[in-house]
Structure formats: structure tokens, C-alpha cells
Amino acid sequence: MITRDIDAFIAVARTLKPDFGPATARAAFLVSPDGFVRAEQSAQDNRYMADPGAFDADAALREHHALHRALSQELPVVCFPGSEATPDAVFPNNVFATTRVDGEPRLIVGRMRHPVRQREAERPDIRGYFRDLLGYAETDLSGQAHPCELTGALVIDRAHGIGFCGLSERCDEAGAALMHAAFGLRVTLMFDLAPGEYHTNVLLAVLAGRAALVCPHSLQGDVSRALHALYGPHVVTLSPAEQAAFAGNAIALTDRSVWMSRRAHRRLAEASRRQLEEGAGFTVRGVPLEAIEAGGGSLRCCVAEIF
Structure with missing residues (x-):
């Protein structure tokens, strides 16, 4: 089911058990910010x-290496090289994603x-890594006409098979339907992002299938009501100041911790931190990413999950 109807979405989503698949990834991959410019x-x-003058390629490389080291404390992390021809490649989760459909591993190309x-x-190196080395089947959406920027536009509860897809110039309704099918999701809620917003994952994160971060002022429609119906007291409502620091662009790579940038970590309100740590049982971890954030994304955007 894929719908804009929040009541219909809630009615289906609340019946779903956390048996769709693992709530968090078994590994991840990054792409180095080589040639990092605006x-x-x-x-x-x-x-x-x-602005162009705020981009510091050397600082971005140092931060990215530290991010790789930090995330490797929790799970295996592979890093592919970047290229001057693709200055945004440091955010690979918009282009490549993985899932398992009926137990079979799948690489999705957005x-x-x-x-x-x-x-x-x-x-060819990233495609070949999954196809030839890991044996993933490939679902290639890159050649069709409808934008669908994968886990930038689509936030997924992997445990329950639930999608939250924000529509903008980066993803239209047809693209959302293609992603819903490619990930094999049980139910997906579509909604518009507020004017000026480009990706859902800057505004919303579902954490290990049991908690959520949300910036409701930047989502059109009552998405928060759906989140509270599913995740109850573990829905953390972020302020505009927390959003501006990329606190919504966070990820849980295990069921124990939530990762976000150092700037987001510092701006996280004490009430938000308590909800995550004392309420939902996560440790909140921050990694310095100020140089990389000049590119318009933060920690979650840098991480492509391997399921």
C-alpha cells in the first residue's frame, strides 16, 4: 500500500510486526570527498x-576519514574513492541503497x-562490488524519467517495512511508487515537503524501528500524528534551531546508538537528548563534520547502508 491518506496509513502500519527484516544495517559504505567543491x-x-568560499576539501577529507574510523567501531564500513567529476558523491545514500526482498539481497540505483x-x-566499481563480489541483484531506476533519490527522499523503518516519502523536486509520486516497489515495502506514506526543502532525511529519521526524530514545521500534512501512532513517546520533535544544525540527519547503525554530526549533537536540546537516551535507550554520538556540511548534507547523507 502506498498512500497520502494518513488515517489509512496508520490503520495498516499499526498492524505490522517488526519482522520485515533487521532494524539496522549489517555494514555500510562511504564515498570519499575527493574533489569536494560546490x-x-x-x-x-x-x-x-x-557558498563556494566555505568549501575546504582538505578539511572535508580529514573529517571523512575520522567518520570512517568512528563508524567502524560499530560495524564494517567500506569506503570508495570520490572524483572531481562528481563533487556530491560524498552523499552516496541518495544514489545507492540495498535491501532484501524475500530474503534475496538487492542493490537499488536511484x-x-x-x-x-x-x-x-x-x-562500475560500486555496482560491481555488489553484483559481482556480494551477489546482489540490481534494480536500476536511474534510466527512467521520474526522480527518486532513494534514502534521501524515502525514510524507511526497516524492521516493519514502512516508508515515509517526502515529495519535492527530488522525488515525485511516480518515483515514490518505484522506490516502494524496489524496496518491497509493506506500506508507504507520501507527503509534500515544505517549500524550500529538498530531502526527507534532513527532516525525519526513524531509529532502529523504535524511535523517530522529526521536524514537523518542514513537513506538510500531519506526519507527526502518524509517527506518534507508531513510535509513541519515542518521537522527538526537533526545533528549527536543531533542524538547522542537521539534528534530523541522524542514523542508528545499531540498536544501541544514534550518530549525528558534532554540530547537531551540540545543538540538541536537553529534552531531546533525554528522550533518546533515557526514553528510547540510545547513546547519542557526535562526529565533527562542519566542512562536509558545507555540501548541504550531514552524517546520515554520508552513509549508505548495507542490508
């Missing part, structure tokens, strides 16, 4: 991107809106 095409609809990012989908 991509003018992406800046057209990404208001979080900094259709990016901007040509500078469409080049990322052509990479």
Missing part, C-alpha cells in the same frame, strides 16, 4: 549548501534530479 546544479534546490549527480549512478 556543485552549482545541486545548489539550485538545496538551501543548506554553503534516479537523481541533476546531471552532476546522475553521473554517480554510472559507477
Whole structure:
């Protein structure tokens, strides 16, 4: 089921058991910020991107290496090289995603809106790693007409098979339906992002199938009501200040901890931290990413999960 009807969505989603698959990934991959500069095409609809003078490629490389080390404390993490021809490739989760459908592993390749990012989908090394080395079947959405920027646009509760898909210039309704089918989801709620927003995962995170971070002021429709119906007291409502620091762009890579950037960690309100730590049972971890955040994304955008 894929719908805009929140009541119909809640009615189905509340019946689902956490038996769709593992709530968190078994590994992850990154793409190094080689050639990290402002991509003018992406800046057209990404208001979080900094001016060209704020990009520091050397600092971004150092931060990314530290991120790799930090995440490797919790699960295996592979890093692919970047390229000057693809300056946004440091955010691979928009282009590549994995899932398991009926137990079979699948690599999904998204259709990016901007040509500078469409080049990322052509990479033979990442496709070959999953196809030839790991034996994943490939679902290639990159050649069709409808933008569907994978786990940038689509936030997934992997335990229950539930999708939350925000529509913008980066994902239309047809693209949402293609992703719903590609991930084999049980139910997906579609809703519009507020004007000026580009990706859902800057505004919403579902954490290990039991908690959520949400910026309701940037989502159209009563998405918070659906979240509270599913995750109850473990829904953390973020303020505009927390959102601006990328606190919504977080990820749980195990059922024990939530990762976000250092800036987000510092701006997280004490009440929000208590909900995550004392309420939902997570440890909140922060990693310095100020240079990478100039590119208009943060920690979750850097992480492509391997299921």
C-alpha cells in the first residue's frame, strides 16, 4: 500500500510486526570527498549548501576519514574513492541503497534530479562490488524519467517495512511508487515537503524501528500524528534551531546508538537528548563534520547502508 491518506496509513502500519527484516544495517559504505567543491546544479534546490568560499576539501577529507574510523567501531564500513567529476558523491545514500526482498539481497540505483549527480549512478566499481563480489541483484531506476533519490527522499523503518516519502523536486509520486516497489515495502506514506526543502532525511529519521526524530514545521500534512501512532513517546520533535544544525540527519547503525554530526549533537536540546537516551535507550554520538556540511548534507547523507 502506498498512500497520502494518513488515517489509512496508520490503520495498516499499526498492524505490522517488526519482522520485515533487521532494524539496522549489517555494514555500510562511504564515498570519499575527493574533489569536494560546490556543485552549482545541486545548489539550485538545496538551501543548506554553503557558498563556494566555505568549501575546504582538505578539511572535508580529514573529517571523512575520522567518520570512517568512528563508524567502524560499530560495524564494517567500506569506503570508495570520490572524483572531481562528481563533487556530491560524498552523499552516496541518495544514489545507492540495498535491501532484501524475500530474503534475496538487492542493490537499488536511484534516479537523481541533476546531471552532476546522475553521473554517480554510472559507477562500475560500486555496482560491481555488489553484483559481482556480494551477489546482489540490481534494480536500476536511474534510466527512467521520474526522480527518486532513494534514502534521501524515502525514510524507511526497516524492521516493519514502512516508508515515509517526502515529495519535492527530488522525488515525485511516480518515483515514490518505484522506490516502494524496489524496496518491497509493506506500506508507504507520501507527503509534500515544505517549500524550500529538498530531502526527507534532513527532516525525519526513524531509529532502529523504535524511535523517530522529526521536524514537523518542514513537513506538510500531519506526519507527526502518524509517527506518534507508531513510535509513541519515542518521537522527538526537533526545533528549527536543531533542524538547522542537521539534528534530523541522524542514523542508528545499531540498536544501541544514534550518530549525528558534532554540530547537531551540540545543538540538541536537553529534552531531546533525554528522550533518546533515557526514553528510547540510545547513546547519542557526535562526529565533527562542519566542512562536509558545507555540501548541504550531514552524517546520515554520508552513509549508505548495507542490508
